[in-house]
Amino acid sequence: MNDQHFLAISALQHYAYCPRQCALIHLEQAWAENFFTAEGKVLHERVDSGVAEQRRSVRYERGVALISQRYRLTGKMDLLEIEAGASPILRPVEYKRGRKKAEDWDRIQLCAQALCLEEMRDIEVTEGAIWYREQRKRENVLFDAALRRTTIDTINAAHQLFETYITPPPTKKRSRCRACSLFDICSPIAFSSDHSSSYITDIYES
Numbered sequence: 001m002n003d004q005h006f007l008a009i010s011a012l013q014h015y016a017y018c019p020r021q022c023a024l025i026h027l028e029q030a031w032a033e034n035f036f037t038a039e040g041k042v043l044h045e046r047v048d049s050g051v052a053e054q055r056r057s058v059r060y061e062r063g064v065a066l067i068s069q070r071y072r073l074t075g076k077m078d079l080l081e082i083e084a085g086a087s088p089i090l091r092p093v094e095y096k097r098g099r100k101k102a103e104d105w106d107r108i109q110l111c112a113q114a115l116c117l118e119e120m121r122d123i124e125v126t127e128g129a130i131w132y133r134e135q136r137k138r139e140n141v142l143f144d145a146a147l148r149r150t151t152i153d154t155i156n157a158a159h160q161l162f163e164t165y166i167t168p169p170p171t172k173k174r175s176r177c178r179a180c181s182l183f184d185i186c187s188p189i190a191f192s193s194d195h196s197s198s199y200i201t202d203i204y205e206s
């Protein structure tokens with residue numbers, strides 16, 4: 001398949017978590033609601049329902065549409081903070097239901113929003129934030145060179161997935177499967193005990 005279409009920014013978080021999860025959701029259109037996804041949906045509906053407001057020197061815009069021609073991304077920002085000044089500071093803010101993670105999954109999604117914003121407004125976006133509802137904590141995120149590199153690598157890898165159109169095998173990091181809403185659809189355990197694919201690969205590769 002020729003990957004001329006645009007990726008949903010949310011697919012990057014899915015890809016970083018587990019490429020198979022990304023393929024099941026975005027290629028195969030599989031989706032299963034569990035407690036966590038339902039709670040996350042309610043949270044985003046609440047966030048999206050708000051209107052723009054001004055508090056002192058900061059303007060808050062909600063549900064801002066995003067696009068990048070360069071990276072072929074589309075999506076929506078939960079919140080855009082615009083701090084007034086000679087050079088206004090723009091910060092994307094993402095709301096998450098869970099807790100701050102050591103891994104970059106959420107930060108990659110946020111950084112992709114920043115890349116879109118930079119292209120759309122021809123500005124530099126150096127920082128953003130993620131609000132974790134369960135912890136009631138805001139994590140400030142700097143879009144440094146390392147995070148930008150990781151984000152661009154994830155964008156490229158996700159586009160490649162859409163080009164090949166092949167759903168990858170389950171992640172080897174099985175602890176991630178416990179919180180995955182697609183566990184039943186994915187069947188990672190049955191997949192590991194099914195050796196037919198490696199058998200066929202062996203036939204053709206020997």
Ligand code: SF4
Pocket residue numbers: 018020021024169170171176177178180181182183186187188
């Ligand atoms: S169950 Fe595990 S392998 Fe399957 S999609 Fe979810 S995280 Fe990936």
